[in-house]
Amino acid sequence: MKMLNIVLSALRALQRNKMRSFLTMLGIIIGVAAVIAMLAIGQGAEYSVKEQIASLGTNVLMIFPGAQQQAGVRSGAGSATTLTEDDASAIIRECSAVQYISPGAFSGGQIIAGNLNWSTSIQGTGIDYLEIRQWPIEYGDFFTEQDVKAAAKVCILGRTVADNLFLDASPVDQTIRIRNVPFKVIGVLTKKGQNAMGQDQDDVILAPYTTVIRRLSHFPNLRYILVSATSLKEISTAQTQISELLRMRHKIQSYEADDFTIRNQTDLASTATETTQVLTILLASIASISLLVGGIGIMNIMLVSVTERTREIGIRMSIGARAKDILTQFLIEALVLSLLGGITGIILGVVGSTIISSIAKWPTFITAFSIILSFGFSIAIGIFFGFYPARKAAMLNPIDALRYE
């Protein structure tokens, strides 16, 4: 019996019991669709976590002045241990792996706007701060190079500050007073929410760092420098370049320790990625269980089918079917069931994930790997769970099978 004929007759046999074949397939369909969707959702989660971490700034380095752990043992004297604006401009000029830089200063205090007031921190930043933090302006503008040079009294409000000081009114072009210094509000940031530590990142006011240093904090040096590398991979290069540059600029001897600290967030990123990968595996294994249950469903139906079609098997044997032919026939039937189920499941899984991502606004990724995996899995299930019933059919005694009522 040729393979094509066997497949055709298997299809015909399944067609004769449409409802039952469909219900049997449903197990595999749901299993495969679940595996595909779960993997897609998991990978989507991985992606969005990566994205969020990138928005926290995984390619971001923070440079702090002084070796903080060596409080009493400062090596250099005076200004050499701290970061200056010149250091910042040297870094952006000379370190090739650095893309953006934002010198940092900060202050805090009571902010007054009209009859409302609010206490928050004022971050002095450079013009590329928002690029580094990947934090867009909701409306209004950010300050310019000109504002930085002139130490202009302009500021941008975080969402929380804007809500508290201006309620529903637009803060742009309004004036607020920070420690009695009037600032013109030129923009409002989009809502960023809490950071990993649970702090409200929107409870902030941004102003040019020059303004903060000269008008508010009166602390002449930089509190920190925020730097973003050209890419995630370039982080360590950037770190080395900055370290070498600063050591040279600060005239640190080779035997001396750094008078600055560079921190990065790659640890956080890798932990988060690992977590989501574990989540993906967990989801996929739960889904695989449903695939397994689907396989048992196939075995169950094939066993019923063998019993029910004992007479047919007897007829086929009496007209010349060998045990091998019967085995192949039932195995192919199981395989066709699981394959059709698998293909339908893949389609359903893909459509399902697309719907999930459009409704839940959750990115989903369907990889070739997950399709091949579930396809292969459904074939394996067809063979594995189809074999026992098929063998049972093939081993029937033709006389008994013919007489079976």
Next chain:
Amino acid sequence: MIRDTALSSPRTNGTLIRIEHLTKVYKLGEIDVHALRGISINVSKGEFVAIMGASGSGKSTFMNILGCLDIPTKGSYILEGIDVGKLSRDELAMIRNKKIGFVFQGFNLLSRTSALENVELPLFYGATSTKVRKEKAIEALEKVGLGDRIHHYPNQLSGGQQQRVAIARSLVNNPSIVLADEPTGNLDSRTSVEVMGIFQELNNNGITIILITHEPDIADFAKRHIVFRDGKIRADKVNDRPKTASEVIKSMPVIDDEEDEVE
């Protein structure tokens, strides 16, 4: 194809079946059941044999062995020169496919499968191309007078028509013998005679037919009677004046137009 050469028939001088001292013993738990106690017969090409006997006489067991569905405990069964007792399960299946055509009491057609596909079925298990398979199946169906109903399903056919499909199926591979096990057991008397008419016609065209029946009326259409009792042959005689189905039909009153009636 080694198997084909194994099945190719040496010259047998017209003897199709040679059975010698055949016994069959079933084990039912501790008890041995002697279904056949030494059977020896020869059947030549072109014969029309009726095997008769009450139930329990061993005729069904004999039929199973003849049909290569079962193998003898002792003794030899040589079909066209091939010692069937020495064949494997798969080789027996090949013999059933190529040399034996079965017709059963209960028709044993695949339900929800058209007449054509039912008849094609034995050819599936040989190496026949789709085109040849269809041609042969149609030819066989035409032989039994069902050329116009090839796409009907068994449940759309009367009992007599279903049995004719079964006969067509048994013929489609040009077998050496057609084995009919109570082929008229489920049919009314008129249809029974019609089916016997088909067998007679096939026999006239040279096909060897072995018919198992317990009805003397039906056995009368055969040319030779073998009577079984208690696992032994009680009688083996030539039927000098077999009835002719076409004549019997003429003498029967017409009750109903059975052909168009669906069971």
